[in-house]
Amino acid sequence: MSREKILAAVKFNQPAANPLPDMEVLNTLTDVRTDLVSKYKTIATGGGSFVYEVSGFDEIKTIINNEFKPGVKIISALNELSDYIYADTVKHEDGHNFADVELTVLRTNLGVAENGALWLTEKEMGSRVLPFIAQHLAVVIGKDDFVPTMAQAYQTIGDAGYGYGSFISGPSKTADIEQSLVIGAHGPRSLSVFIL
Amino acid sequence: MSTATTKDHPHLAADFNRDEPRVNWHDETLWWVRAKRDIAAHKLPEWELLRETASQIKFNVLSNLSAYLEQFEANAAKNGIIVHWAADAAEHNQIVHSLLEQRGITKMVKSKSMLTEECHLNEYLKEHGIDVIDSDLGERIVQLANEPPSHIVLPCIHKKKEEIGDIFHEHLGSAKGESDPKILTETARQHLREVFLTRRAALTGVNFAVAETGEFVICTNEGNADMGAHLAEIHIASMGIEKIIPERKHLGVFLRLLTRSATGQPITTYSSHFSKPQDGTEIHIVIVDNGRSIQLGREDFRNSLKCIRCGACMNTCPVYRKSGGHSYHTAVAGPIGSILAPNLDMKKYADLPFASTLCGSCSNVCPVKIDIHDQLYKWRQVIVKEGYSPKTKTLAMKAMALTLASPTLYRMGGKTGRLVFKYVPFAVNNKLNPWYNQREMPKAPDESFGEWYAKRKGAKNS
Numbered sequence: 119m120s121r122e123k124i125l126a127a128v129k130f131n132q133p134a135a136n137p138l139p140d141m142e143v144l145n146t147l148t149d150v151r152t153d154l155v156s157k158y159k160t161i162a163t164g165g166g167s168f169v170y171e172v173s174g175f176d177e178i179k180t181i182i183n184n185e186f187k188p189g190v191k192i193i194s195a196l197n198e199l200s201d202y203i204y205a206d207t208v209k210h211e212d213g214h215n216f217a218d219v220e221l222t223v224l225r226t227n228l229g230v231a232e233n234g235a236l237w238l239t240e241k242e243m244g245s246r247v248l249p250f251i252a253q254h255l256a257v258v259i260g261k262d263d264f265v266p267t268m269a270q271a272y273q274t275i276g277d278a279g280y281g282y283g284s285f286i287s288g289p290s291k292t293a294d295i296e297q298s299l300v301i302g303a304h305g306p307r308s309l310s311v312f313i314l
Numbered sequence: 315m316s317t318a319t320t321k322d323h324p325h326l327a328a329d330f331n332r333d334e335p336r337v338n339w340h341d342e343t344l345w346w347v348r349a350k351r352d353i354a355a356h357k358l359p360e361w362e363l364l365r366e367t368a369s370q371i372k373f374n375v376l377s378n379l380s381a382y383l384e385q386f387e388a389n390a391a392k393n394g395i396i397v398h399w400a401a402d403a404a405e406h407n408q409i410v411h412s413l414l415e416q417r418g419i420t421k422m423v424k425s426k427s428m429l430t431e432e433c434h435l436n437e438y439l440k441e442h443g444i445d446v447i448d449s450d451l452g453e454r455i456v457q458l459a460n461e462p463p464s465h466i467v468l469p470c471i472h473k474k475k476e477e478i479g480d481i482f483h484e485h486l487g488s489a490k491g492e493s494d495p496k497i498l499t500e501t502a503r504q505h506l507r508e509v510f511l512t513r514r515a516a517l518t519g520v521n522f523a524v525a526e527t528g529e530f531v532i533c534t535n536e537g538n539a540d541m542g543a544h545l546a547e548i549h550i551a552s553m554g555i556e557k558i559i560p561e562r563k564h565l566g567v568f569l570r571l572l573t574r575s576a577t578g579q580p581i582t583t584y585s586s587h588f589s590k591p592q593d594g595t596e597i598h599i600v601i602v603d604n605g606r607s608i609q610l611g612r613e614d615f616r617n618s619l620k621c622i623r624c625g626a627c628m629n630t631c632p633v634y635r636k637s638g639g640h641s642y643h644t645a646v647a648g649p650i651g652s653i654l655a656p657n658l659d660m661k662k663y664a665d666l667p668f669a670s671t672l673c674g675s676c677s678n679v680c681p682v683k684i685d686i687h688d689q690l691y692k693w694r695q696v697i698v699k700e701g702y703s704p705k706t707k708t709l710a711m712k713a714m715a716l717t718l719a720s721p722t723l724y725r726m727g728g729k730t731g732r733l734v735f736k737y738v739p740f741a742v743n744n745k746l747n748p749w750y751n752q753r754e755m756p757k758a759p760d761e762s763f764g765e766w767y768a769k770r771k772g773a774k775n776s
Contacts, residue, residue, distance in 0.1 A: 121399035124603045128555065129380040131611030136377040139370035141563060147360050151659060210593070213545050214511055232358075233580035246592055247544035250537045255405050268566040268581075277527075277561070281590035285569070290537040294452035294468065295495035296475045297343055303451060303499060304506055305537030305584070312705075313516075 144269045154231040154264040155313060162234035165288035166301050167309040171261070175199060178258065178312045182221070185310075186254075190220035195244050196258060199223055205244030213247035222252035222306075228274055229259050229311075232267045235285035236311070237275065246282050250290075255306040257286070258313050322665035322704065324748075327637035327745065331752075340472060341635040347468070348629040350578025358570070368567050369683035376610060382525040382558045383601065389528025389642035390599060393590045398600045403433035406602045410435060410517065410550055411442055414596055417548065419444075419515045423506075425532070425539035426450040427519030428466050428550045428623060429602060431645035435517075446511050446517075449538040451502050452737055458485045463638025466646055467576045467625035472638055482739045506538070510608050516542035520553035520599070521622070522568055526561040529589035530599065533572060533582040540586055551588070551599045558621040568622060571681035575624040598763035603659035609657045619654040620682040627676035633669050635643055642666060649686045656693055664702035725764065732758040 158171045172178055175198040182199075186192065193216070195205035202223065207217075224244075228237040234258060236257050240246055249255050265271050270284075290305030321329075331337055353360045375382060387397045400406035406429075413478045414422060422439070424430065424446050436446045436457070448457045451467035456462065458481050463469030470478070479493035488501045518539045523530040530551060532539045543549040561569065573579040591597040610616050628648030639647035644655040644663060654668035667690045670676075676686040697703050698711075717723045734741050735758035743755050760768075 120401040120405060120603075123353050123401055124399055124555065124601070124607060125383060127603070127607035128383065128610060131607055131616075132379050133377045133613070133616065136370070136373045138374045138560060139367045141367070141567075143363065144360065144367060144567065147363075165583075199597075214692055217507075217511055222699050230581075235581050235585070240592075243690070245544075249541045249543070250544065268570050269563075272563045272566040276659075277562070280587070281592065282586070284540070284584055284586040285581065286584055287581050290535070291583055292448070292451045292499060292536050293577075294455065294470055295478055295498055296473075297346070297468075297471075298495035300496050300499040303536035303538070304449065304501065304503060304510070 141269070144206045144267075145273060148270070150281055152231070152266065154266060155261050156252045157231040157266075158229055158311075161232065161277040162288065162311060165234045166291060166299075167234060167288045167311055169311045170311065173312045174202050174314070175216060178256075179311070180258070181312075182223070185223055191218050192223065193219055193244070193248060193252070194223040195242060196223060196225050205248065209244040211245065211280040213245055213251065216245065216248055219252040220246070221254045221256060222248045223256045223258065224249060225258045227260065227263045228271060229264045230266075230268060230271045230285070231264050234289055235268075235271070235287040237271060237283065237285055239278075239280040239283035241280065243282075249284070249286060250305045253308070254308045255289070256312065258271070258312045258314060321379050321643070321671040322536050323641050323643070325638065326641035327633075327669075328751075330638040331636070334400070334773040336474075337472075337636055337638075339437055340530050340638060341524050343471060344629045344635045347577060348626070348679070351575055351626055351629065352578075354574040354580065358574070364567060364571055365683050367682060368571055368622075369620060371559060371564050371567060372682050373617075374615060375556075375560065376619060378560075379555065379558065379610065382560060385525040386528055386558055387601075388525055389526070390523075390530075391528070394597055395528065395588075395591065395597045398598060400600055400604070402604050406430075406433045406552065406600055406604070407438040409600050410552070411439060411444065411762045413548065413550060414439075414444055414515055415442075415515070419548070421445045421513055421543045422447075422515040422517055423509050423513040423525075424504070424516070425515065425534065425542055425544070426453055427552050428645055429461075429519060429554050429604075430517065431462060432604065433552075433602070435552075447506075447513075449506050449509065449536075449542055450534070451499065451536060451538075454502060454506065455481060458482075461634040462640070462645065464647065465628060466623050472640070478767055488562075497540060505543075508544050510538075510541045513542065513546055515544035515548045515550065517550045517552065518543055520551050520557050521572070522559050522565060522607060523553055523557050523599075523600060524560075524565065525558055527589065529562070529587050530557075531565060531569075531585060531586050531587050533569075535579075535583045537584050538567070540584060544592070546595070549588075549591070549595045550599065551597065552602060553599060554602050554604070556621075571735070572622055572624055575626040575679065575681040605658045609654070612657070614696075615653060615657065615689055617684050618650060618657075618689060621650050621654075622682060624681055626679040626681065626738045630669055630675045630679050632673065637669065642669065649690065650684070653686065653689045653693060656697065660697065660700060661702050664697045665704060667691075667697060668704070668707070725762070728762045728764075732760070732762070736760075 162201040655663035
């Protein structure tokens with residue numbers, strides 16, 4: 119009932135057709151000479167992330183083993199980091215089971231230099247709640263996987279299908295109490311980014 | 315908020331203004347956020363092009379809204395999302411309630427949604443025995459204080475950390491006198507984690523809904539929308555009809571503008587795209603009109619539907635900063651709220667378009683180029699014409715019109731005024747004169763321009 123009523127009212131009241139603007143200019147308005155990795159690093163660090171440029175997975179393992187006590191629950195979505203619980207094997211588990219996860223390690227192929235955002239879909243996450251419920255989050259990305267702005271990011275995503283996807287740009291944070299920035303609101307208390 | 319307020323903006327602002335240091339603090343805090351917005355905007359050479367593009371996309375949306383809504387509905391349904399339509403606040407609240415009732419759910423976690431504030435959903439559900447907990451930290455704080463948010467992005471911007479400490483001590487068991495934002499945030503984290511892990515239903519707002527794909531996007535810094543939605547068996551998303559954008563690629567434009575305008579951040583921590591429900595769970599979306607289609611038909615005001623709720627117009631508004639969000643007695647405060655509210659109830663919100671200096675700062679910072687101050691000026695004319703203007707103002711304007719229309723009255727008025735200022739200044743320098751409240755009265759000249767001119771002319775001719 120209301121559906122028809124709303125649609126009829128909208129149709130009756132909407133102005134005459136107006137064309138969509140040209141988006142091409144925004145897609146091309148980028149300085150290609152910019153070093154995207156260093157730009158990303160500056161922005162992401164400014165947003166509270168820890169960024170490591172690493173030579174390989176052994177180095178990542180070393181950093182993780184230095185940062186986290188042995189025995190804590192770590193879930194990894196990467197084949198190369200097989201010392202930990204493999205995300206694929208737990209992806210059908212109830213999200214509530216992940217309440218005690220200390221660290222989740224995920225892999226992405228798309229990072230945005232202008233704002234430090236990393237694009238992750240359900241496929242990369244294993245379970246949707248994993249990047250949020252873990253006390254800490256780490257993401258592995260290749261050094262060639264950065265685009266300058268969100269315009270190119272959506273060109274890269276294109277019309278890909280996903281159930282759920284998120285741009286994650288740092289640790290969970292809030293500034294609701296007198297505008298004091300506090301890291302670690304409801305989601306991860308830290309975001310570590312490993313650039314390969 | 316459901317209790318009808320009898321006070322209008324000037325009176326509510328006067329209440330807020332009693333504590334002058336607090337007003338200055340509120341003013342400075344918001345200006346600091348506004349300054350961060352400027353820095354972020356100036357970092358992008360294409361900022362103006364982005365604003366113009368966003369404004370044009372939104373204009374296209376408004377001109378084609380019925381088709382986009384149908385397209386969104388069809389695609390969302392294809393993705394397995396269940397779509398509901400609500401003509402007004404009451405229907406929206408009933409739909410949400412019935413979804414919970416059918417499943418025997420009596421507790422829900424909610425992430426920020428100004429639409430549900432507009433619909434007074436929390437009060438409605440409470441009356442029906444459903445416990446709602448707001449999970450955005452700022453919203454949780456005002457909820458515990460039994461207040462509505464005073465700002466759409468910074469809900470408890472009016473509260474001092476010591477007051478928040480007292481609230482947390484009373485409700486969440488933090489130590490008495492604790493006011494460290496870090497410790498208070500950790501207290502809320504522990505409390506809300508328990509909530510996320512035990513709620514079967516989660517409600518969120520919607521920042522953008524994409525017609526082309528049937529997905530919708532929610533932006534938070536805390537991750538509370540995701541924690542709620544991913545752990546619940548049913549996720550209800552409430553959205554106004556104006557949240558639609560045509561294609562996925564247009565998100566690139568709006569996500570670049572939203573937080574830079576809101577807080578000066580380059581993007582929120584989380585910009586989450588919900589397309590399909592997870593296995594074993596449901597996503598419901600409630601598409602709400604509640605007066606928006608009427609506003610769409612008002613040519614002078616339809617641009618207000620372009621709003622992406624960044625709050626930049628509030629942060630920059632000299633009136634908002636010095637009168638506080640609660641003085642607007644509506645869910646969306648500040649300049650944009652003062653355009654949206656009279657559409658819902660012209661009589662109740664007739665005071666709001668007057669709560670502006672018309673300085674134009676709001677229009678200058680608006681990321682989608684809404685002509686906010688022009689619309690406020692136009693609302694004033696509509697409100698006066700419809701007879702809803704404040705009584706004192708109407709009388710004063712009538713007296714002014716009469717005086718200005720008659721040279722004799724005008725001269726007499728001027729003379730009386732000058733005499734009063736000179737011989738009985740206490741007749742104007744008192745609390746009955748609202749103009750005197752915040753300023754010194756000027757010194758009156760000895761003669762009027764007319765008298766001076768006549769004298770000068772006489773001297774020349776002689």
